[in-house]
Amino acid sequence: MIKEKEYKGRREKFAKKLQSDSVAIFCAAEQKVRSNDTEYPYRQDSNFYYLTGFKEDNSTLVFVKKNTTYKIYLFVEKKDPVKELWTGKRLGAEKAKELFDVDDVFEIEHFAPKLQEFLEEKNKLYYDFKVKNKLLDQVKLLAKNILYYKDAAKTVETMRLIKSTNEIKLIQKALEITKEAHHKAIQMSQKLSFEYELQAEIEYIFKKNGAYSDAYTSIVASGDNANTLHYIDNNMALNKGDLILIDAGCEYEYYSSDITRTIPVSGKFTKAQKELYQMVLDVEKKIISMMKPNILRSELQNEAEKMLCEGMVKLGILKGSVKKLLKDKVHKKYFPHGIGHYMGLDVHDQNPYKNQKNKEIPLKAGMILTIEPGIYLPEDDKKIPKKYRGIGIRIEDDILVTKEGYENLSKEILKEIKDIESYSSL
The missing domain is CATH 3.90.230.10 (Creatinase/methionine aminopeptidase superfamily)
Structure with missing residues (x-):
C-alpha cells in the first residue's frame, strides 16, 4: 500500500514545478452512465489518484501558488445519510482533514466561491486538458483574469514515468x-x-x-x-x-x-x-x-x-x-x-x-x-x-x-x- 507521506511528496514535487501566480486544479473522475439510471463501476482519474490516493468522485485538488510559496486544498463530498443509504459511505471533510496532509479540506459545495478567492491576482491556470467535468465548467467561468492556460496533466504524467x-x-x-x-x-x-x-x-x-x-x-x-x-x-x-x-x-x-x-x-x-x-x-x-x-x-x-x-x-x-x-x-x-x-x-x-x-x-x-x-x-x-x-x-x-x-x-x-x-x- 502507498501511504499518505508518498502522496504528499508527489503533491509537493508538483507544486514546486508550478509557475508563480498560478492555480492548478485536478478533478476526480465523474460517474459514467451505462444506460438510463445505471452506471459503470466507478474508477478514479489516474492523475487525481496519483496525487491523492482518494477514490471518491465529486472531489477536487487545488494548488495555489504565489511567488515560491504554495497552498494545497482538497474538496470532498459532504456527509449525507440519505445519499449514503443508496451509494455508500463518504469520508466527509472532517475525516479527510485527519487523513490527508493538505493545508485545508472543504466540502465540494464551497468549491466555486473558494476558487474565486484563489484566482484573485493569479494569471495562470493549470488543469488536465483531457478531462471533461462539470466542475471545470465552473472554473472556466470564474477564470476571468487568467492569461495563460497550461496542461497540468503533462507535468504529472512525466512524474509518473518513474515508479516508486x-x-x-x-x-x-x-x-x-x-x-x-x-x-x-x-x-x-x-x-x-x-x-x-x-x-x-x-x-x-x-x-x-x-x-x-x-x-x-x-x-x-x-x-x-x-x-x-x-x-x-x-x-x-x-x-x-x-x-x-x-x-x-x-x-x-x-x-x-x-x-x-x-x-x-x-x-x-x-x-x-x-x-x-x-x-x-x-x-x-x-x-x-x-x-x-x-x-x-x-x-x-x-x-x-x-x-x-x-x-x-x-x-x-x-x-x-x-x-x-x-x-x-x-x-x-x-x-x-x-x-x-x-x-x-x-x-x-x-x-x-x-x-x-x-x-x-x-x-x-x-x-x-x-x-x-x-x-x-x-x-x-x-x-x-x-x-x-x-x-x-x-x-x-x-x-x-x-x-x-x-x-x-x-x-x-x-x-x-x-x-x-x-x-x-x-
Missing part, C-alpha cells in the same frame, strides 16, 4: 495474481468449450485474489480470432488444433499488469505452431535482454522488426531481401503494432514518449514497459504457406528498467513450449 518502490510492489502483486490466472488457463483450455468460459476462469482468479477490476477487457482469441488485435467478443468455440491468444491482466489497488500468452487448445503445439511460436519467443527474449538505461524504445522496435522479418523470410512467409522488405515495410502487414508501452496506473500508462523538444525519451531506471512482439497470419491470406494460415501469436511480459539493466517482473509466467505443454497435462 511501493508502486513496483503493487504491480508485482498484480502480476502474482495474473500468473495464477494464466496458469489456470493453460490447465483448463482442454476442458472447456468456449472462449468466454476461459475468460470466466481467468477473471474469477483476479477477483478471488482481491483484484476487483480487470486492467483492460480480456482478450481470449482462439484460432483466426487472434488476428484481430483487440478481439474482445470471446464468444467462439475452442477447437482442437488451434492456438488461443490470451491477453489478460488485473488491476490491483489501481496498478496494472499486462500479460499475453499463446497456448494450444489441445495442450500440444503442432510443428507449424512451434516454428512460429519459437520465432516470436526468440525475438521477445532478445529485446528484453537489450533493455537498460539510455536505450531508446525505437531501437527496441527496429531490432524486433528486423528479427521478425528475418524469421518470416526463413519460414517462407515473406520473400525477398530482408533489407528491402524492411524499407518497404512489407513485414508490417504481419506485425503492425509497437514493441511495447509504458505501464502503471493505466495499462497504457499516460506518460510522454518524447520530451518538450520533441526528442525521444530514453529508458531510465524505474520505468516499467511491456515487451510484446507478435505475428498475425490471417486465414484468408493466400500468400502465406497454408500450414501457417489462421495463426496469431503474441508473447508479452512486463519489464522494469533497473540501474544495471532490467528485471522481468513476469518471468515466472510460463512461456517456453516445453513448460506450457508439461503444465497443461497436470
Whole structure:
C-alpha cells in the first residue's frame, strides 16, 4: 500500500514545478452512465489518484501558488445519510482533514466561491486538458483574469514515468495474481468449450485474489480470432488444433499488469505452431535482454522488426531481401503494432514518449514497459504457406528498467513450449 507521506511528496514535487501566480486544479473522475439510471463501476482519474490516493468522485485538488510559496486544498463530498443509504459511505471533510496532509479540506459545495478567492491576482491556470467535468465548467467561468492556460496533466504524467518502490510492489502483486490466472488457463483450455468460459476462469482468479477490476477487457482469441488485435467478443468455440491468444491482466489497488500468452487448445503445439511460436519467443527474449538505461524504445522496435522479418523470410512467409522488405515495410502487414508501452496506473500508462523538444525519451531506471512482439497470419491470406494460415501469436511480459539493466517482473509466467505443454497435462 502507498501511504499518505508518498502522496504528499508527489503533491509537493508538483507544486514546486508550478509557475508563480498560478492555480492548478485536478478533478476526480465523474460517474459514467451505462444506460438510463445505471452506471459503470466507478474508477478514479489516474492523475487525481496519483496525487491523492482518494477514490471518491465529486472531489477536487487545488494548488495555489504565489511567488515560491504554495497552498494545497482538497474538496470532498459532504456527509449525507440519505445519499449514503443508496451509494455508500463518504469520508466527509472532517475525516479527510485527519487523513490527508493538505493545508485545508472543504466540502465540494464551497468549491466555486473558494476558487474565486484563489484566482484573485493569479494569471495562470493549470488543469488536465483531457478531462471533461462539470466542475471545470465552473472554473472556466470564474477564470476571468487568467492569461495563460497550461496542461497540468503533462507535468504529472512525466512524474509518473518513474515508479516508486511501493508502486513496483503493487504491480508485482498484480502480476502474482495474473500468473495464477494464466496458469489456470493453460490447465483448463482442454476442458472447456468456449472462449468466454476461459475468460470466466481467468477473471474469477483476479477477483478471488482481491483484484476487483480487470486492467483492460480480456482478450481470449482462439484460432483466426487472434488476428484481430483487440478481439474482445470471446464468444467462439475452442477447437482442437488451434492456438488461443490470451491477453489478460488485473488491476490491483489501481496498478496494472499486462500479460499475453499463446497456448494450444489441445495442450500440444503442432510443428507449424512451434516454428512460429519459437520465432516470436526468440525475438521477445532478445529485446528484453537489450533493455537498460539510455536505450531508446525505437531501437527496441527496429531490432524486433528486423528479427521478425528475418524469421518470416526463413519460414517462407515473406520473400525477398530482408533489407528491402524492411524499407518497404512489407513485414508490417504481419506485425503492425509497437514493441511495447509504458505501464502503471493505466495499462497504457499516460506518460510522454518524447520530451518538450520533441526528442525521444530514453529508458531510465524505474520505468516499467511491456515487451510484446507478435505475428498475425490471417486465414484468408493466400500468400502465406497454408500450414501457417489462421495463426496469431503474441508473447508479452512486463519489464522494469533497473540501474544495471532490467528485471522481468513476469518471468515466472510460463512461456517456453516445453513448460506450457508439461503444465497443461497436470
